[in-house]
Amino acid sequence: xxxxxxxxxxxxxxxxxxxxxxxxxxxxxxxxxxxxxxxxxxxxxxxxxxxxxxxxxxxxxxxxxxxxxxxxxxxxxxxxxxxxxxxxxxxxxxxxxxxxxxxxxxxxxxxxxxxxxxxxxxxxxxxxxxxxxxxxxxxxxxxxxxxxxxxxxxxxxxxxxxxxxxxxxxxxxxxxxxxxxxxxxxxxxxxxxxxxxxxxxxxxxxxxxxxxxxxxxxxxxxxxxxxxxxxxxxxxxxxxxxxxxxxxxxxxxxxxxxxxxxxxxxxxxxxxxxxxxxxxxxxxxxxxxxxxxxxxxxxxxxxxxxxxxxxxxxxxxxxxxxxxxxxxxxxxxxxxxxxxxxxxxxxxxxxxxxxxxxxxxxxxxxxxxxxxxxxxxxxxxxxxxxxx
Amino acid sequence: xxxxxxxxxxxxxxxxxxxxxxxxxxxxxxxxxxxxxxxxxxxxxxxxxxxxxxxxxxxxxxxxxxxxxxxxxxxxxxxxxxxxxxxxxxxxxxxxxxxxxxxxxxxxxxxxxxxxxxxxxxxxxxxxxxxxxxxxxxxxxxxxxxxxxxxxxxxxxxxxxxxxxxxxxxxxxxxxxxxxxxxxxxxxxxxxxxxxxxxxxxxxxxxxxxxxxxxxxxxxxxxxxxxxxxxxxxxxxxxxxxxxxxxxxxxxxxxxxxxxxxxxxxxxxxxxxxxxxxxxxxxxxxxxx
Numbered sequence: 001x002x003x004x005x006x007x008x009x010x011x012x013x014x015x016x017x018x019x020x021x022x023x024x025x026x027x028x029x030x031x032x033x034x035x036x037x038x039x040x041x042x043x044x045x046x047x048x049x050x051x052x053x054x055x056x057x058x059x060x061x062x063x064x065x066x067x068x069x070x071x072x073x074x075x076x077x078x079x080x081x082x083x084x085x086x087x088x089x090x091x092x093x094x095x096x097x098x099x100x101x102x103x104x105x106x107x108x109x110x111x112x113x114x115x116x117x118x119x120x121x122x123x124x125x126x127x128x129x130x131x132x133x134x135x136x137x138x139x140x141x142x143x144x145x146x147x148x149x150x151x152x153x154x155x156x157x158x159x160x161x162x163x164x165x166x167x168x169x170x171x172x173x174x175x176x177x178x179x180x181x182x183x184x185x186x187x188x189x190x191x192x193x194x195x196x197x198x199x200x201x202x203x204x205x206x207x208x209x210x211x212x213x214x215x216x217x218x219x220x221x222x223x224x225x226x227x228x229x230x231x232x233x234x235x236x237x238x239x240x241x242x243x244x245x246x247x248x249x250x251x252x253x254x255x256x257x258x259x260x261x262x263x264x265x266x267x268x269x270x271x272x273x274x275x276x277x278x279x280x281x282x283x284x285x286x287x288x289x290x291x292x293x294x295x296x297x298x299x300x301x302x303x304x305x306x307x308x309x310x311x312x313x314x315x316x317x318x319x320x321x322x323x324x325x326x327x328x329x330x331x332x333x334x335x336x337x338x339x340x341x342x343x344x345x346x347x348x349x350x351x352x353x354x355x356x357x358x359x360x361x362x363x364x365x366x367x368x369x370x371x372x373x374x375x376x377x378x379x380x381x382x383x384x385x386x387x388x
Numbered sequence: 389x390x391x392x393x394x395x396x397x398x399x400x401x402x403x404x405x406x407x408x409x410x411x412x413x414x415x416x417x418x419x420x421x422x423x424x425x426x427x428x429x430x431x432x433x434x435x436x437x438x439x440x441x442x443x444x445x446x447x448x449x450x451x452x453x454x455x456x457x458x459x460x461x462x463x464x465x466x467x468x469x470x471x472x473x474x475x476x477x478x479x480x481x482x483x484x485x486x487x488x489x490x491x492x493x494x495x496x497x498x499x500x501x502x503x504x505x506x507x508x509x510x511x512x513x514x515x516x517x518x519x520x521x522x523x524x525x526x527x528x529x530x531x532x533x534x535x536x537x538x539x540x541x542x543x544x545x546x547x548x549x550x551x552x553x554x555x556x557x558x559x560x561x562x563x564x565x566x567x568x569x570x571x572x573x574x575x576x577x578x579x580x581x582x583x584x585x586x587x588x589x590x591x592x593x594x595x596x597x598x599x600x601x602x603x604x605x606x607x608x609x610x611x612x613x614x615x616x617x618x619x620x621x622x623x624x625x626x627x628x629x630x631x632x633x634x635x636x637x638x639x640x641x642x643x644x645x646x647x648x649x650x651x652x653x654x655x656x657x658x659x660x661x662x663x664x665x666x667x668x669x670x671x672x673x674x675x676x677x
Contacts, residue, residue: 138644
């Protein structure tokens with residue numbers, strides 16, 4: 001789960017990772033109130049959306065007076081911010097973070113993430129702070145320091161020294177840097193992060209070390225043990241159809257971009273492969289939808305409704321490999337849902353596995369104009385005919 | 389004649405008295421698997437059908453000689469269950485549970501590293517040696533006993549699809565393993581490839597991957613160096629958008645790495661017969677094997 005920068009900074013404060021003074025504001029008036037508490041200028045006004053590249057997109061600006069704070073907050077709140085991560089549609093800004101400006105001497109990069117290959121947590125750091133770290137990694141990998149931490153051991157002093165000396169941290173800032181890194185690691189583990197990233201981490205002229213930016217992603221599988229962080233979810237930042245789908249435990253992703261064939265599948269791997277086969281057939285998949293192993297008529301109905309609320313969808317492919325989910329149960333669900341929703345587009349159904357004969361009979365006897373496919377190859381062909 | 393499990397495997401089931409645990413234990417017994425024990429803390433002394441239930445894994449192992457554990461424990465307790473089985477030195481641990489936090493799996497993976505155990509999963513359908521032993525949630529009847537093909541996959545239903553197409557072509561399987569869709573798992577592609585290479589009954593391998601991580605690239609390199617048997621590969625997720633988790637916790641393209649195209653290219657470069665269209669995988673296997 002993604003959270004906002006201002007929420008990440010709340011967590012940072014809680015764990016003793018230094019951040020600039022500041023607070024979130026939902027209106028220009030609130031922005032002014034915050035600015036007045038900061039004790040001087042410049043003040044930074046930062047758009048809060050779940051995407052990077054906000055500065056380049058015009059969502060981060062510097063103010064030198066209270067009037068400027070108000071003006072910038074007016075400009076940024078409500079704007080449609082387009083960055084390389086939002087896609088061309090952009091994202092509407094609903095709030096800003098108002099913060100003290102810092103006297104920056106040097107910008108660094110620091111992150112921690114789980115490394116799936118080595119089953120360790122890896123600290124990544126670089127003196128090339130403030131830049132796109134993926135570009136740094138691709139072009140000058142020698143500029144990135146990686147330190148692996150055994151999760152059973154936790155962070156030790158030598159880990160910190162490796163990073164600090166690698167970053168050429170000045171002696172006067174060494175102690176503060178090490179403490180920041182230890183606290184950041186504690187935050188990472190204690191809140192089940194899938195990523196903590198500070199870009200840039202700032203060395204100030206007076207040798208303080210401060211997280212100018214803050215990114216935190218939380219492992220969704222661990223949210224059950226973080227009730228406080230569950231409250232950080234901001235559905236305004238999510239696709240409305242995905243929010244709707246999540247209410248019914250449907251694993252749905254809107255692929256955007258005008259896909260014309262919707263699909264409903266059981267199992268994530270098969271769902272991806274089904275999207276791929278739609279593309280191979282010359283059409284465009286509109287969505288990813290895994291109904292899982294326990295799909296019932298209600299879930300199928302909601303799935304239909306969500307897929308069909310995308311006006312670009314010209315047809316639907318249902319691909320079910322019955323295991324735990326029996327084909328007759330699924331077929332019954334499809335028939336009930338189709339009658340309720342009133343299918344306005346052709347639906348290709350491909351079923352295989354447990355109780356498939358019974359499932360096919362239910363579909364055939366339903367009186368619905370469903371197109372049945374013998375196998376996956378046949379299904380792709382039938383999808384191609386619809387899309388043509 | 390198979391890898392990791394066969395007709396002599398003696399299975400204990402952790403979480404046997406739960407709804408899922410009961411249902412799938414019965415399915416496994418029906419298939420012919422020797423289920424010798426169940427474990428549910430607090431329910432020791434009871435029976436699930438004819439299967440004796442114990443409070444701890446070590447008890448169950450000691451009393452019944454179980455050498456394999458199948459785990460149906462909910463995510464908050466699953467990591468603990470895996471470590472309990474590893475602590476009791478149960479040789480093979482198959483964890484079906486989906487949704488275990490990554491931080492828990494990091495601990496598990498390091499904890500079991502120097503123990504004489506093998507973990508399959510989590511978030512996997514399990515492992516089956518057709519005709520001998522089924523440990524997991526896969527539908528038994530789609531498989532064909534007698535080999536000669538081994539199947540290894542990160543997915544569940546996608547594996548069933550692949551196995552079904554093999555069976556339709558009259559191609560049987562030695563062993564089919566789902567290694568799971570989580571970013572941190574136990575047994576990986578290379579472990580399975582090495583075992584299939586060493587298994588005389590297996591003459592060819594189907595490997596099914598998906599976006600995220602670089603396990604397929606590593607496996608491709610391994611195949612080029614070490615596997616003399618023909619390998620057919622398939623990768624799901626060519627159309628998956630970057631930065632989005634596609635259902636499986638491990639299925640995400642991040643920072644331009646872990647793409648389906650990258651994996652397909654790596655596999656082709658290492659001499660693997662890559663199937664581009666899942667609908668024709670069975671036919672490709674017919675040609676290659």
